[in-house]
Amino acid sequence: MTALLEMRAITKEFPGVKALDRVTLEVKAGEIHAVCGENGAGKSTLMKVLSGVYPAGSYDGEIYYEGKLAEFRNIRDSEDRGIIIIHQELALVPQLSIAENIFLGNEAAKGGVIDWHETSHRTEALLRKVGLRESPATLVDNIGVGKQQLVEIAKALSKNVKLLILDEPTAALQENDSRKLLDLMLELKAQGVTCIIITHKLSEVRYVADTVTVIRDGMSVSTKDAKAGLSENDIVRDMVGRDMSDRYPPRARATRERC
Ligand SMILES: Nc1ncnc2c1ncn2[C@@H]1O[C@H](COP(=O)(O)OP(=O)(O)OP(=O)(O)O)[C@@H](O)[C@H]1O
Ligand SMILES: [Mg+2]
The missing domain is CATH 3.40.50.300 (P-loop containing nucleotide triphosphate hydrolases)
Structure with a gap:
């Protein structure tokens, strides 16, 4: 190799x-x-x-x-x-949804307006890849640390890691x-x-x-x-x-x- x-x-x-x-x-x-x-x-x-x-x-x-x-x-x-790093201290925003966290700073926009339908759709696909069945709209605060790590990985996958x-x-x-x-x-x-x-x-x-x-x-x-x-x-x-x-x-x- x-x-x-x-x-x-x-x-x-x-x-x-x-x-x-x-x-x-x-x-x-x-x-x-x-x-x-x-x-x-x-x-x-x-x-x-x-x-x-x-x-x-x-x-x-x-x-x-x-x-x-x-x-x-x-x-x-x-x-x-x-190259995507997931830090020792998780960097998700607890008050935002899973979908918002995944696409924060990288939103799917149509004519300057965030396309929530598309964002939610893409989030679902990413969550499936990491084995999470949560809804994209679920607040990060409402899931445990184990699932938060998986959301971080889903976010990494959204960036072509x-x-x-x-x-x-x-x-x-x-x-x-x-x-x-x-x-x-x-x-x-x-x-x-x-x-x-x-x-x-x-x-x-x-x-x-x-x-x-x-x-x-x-x-x-x-x-x-x-x-x-x-x-x-x-x-x-x-x-x-x-x-x-x-x-x-x-x-x-x-x-x-x-x-
Ligand atoms: N921003 C910083 N300013 C000053 N010193 C720092 C900074 N970051 C790390 N250090 C120091 O550099 C050394 C290495 O720290 P580092 O965080 O890389 O260790 P680590 O191997 O990740 O440890 P841990 O297992 O505790 O996470 C330590 O002595 C630490 O105190
Ligand atoms: Mg360390």
């Missing part, structure tokens, strides 16, 4: 914090690529660099997408190329909603959508991921084939930088030595 995306030596600093230090990420076309790392490792920052939330010029390094240097100035630029980025999509979900979301990812993969998922849940990595990249303290640690007998312990070792059996060093002995 060829690389759809190559992020090379990405460095991103905030005042007083180097969030990313020469991070590399290579994602193959058509795969599900998991990005793992402990809290604060730099996962969300890396995805914000990729999607233009942090524009070209605000970070060092290069992004190659579909074989070309990409210098996104904003989210719109990356969306135009089919090629590379879908999900930042901790299951963090607030119950087990069966998580499973539905992961199964939908597998379905989208079968349709040719490439996906990056950030998750702390290693069972999910094993369930959906083809490849897993671990970042630690803003640095790339490893990229491994997730289907080649990779254990959860292997991933955790990369995430924390030592073997789990060393997680609690023999403090008692150290104390004795000091005495």
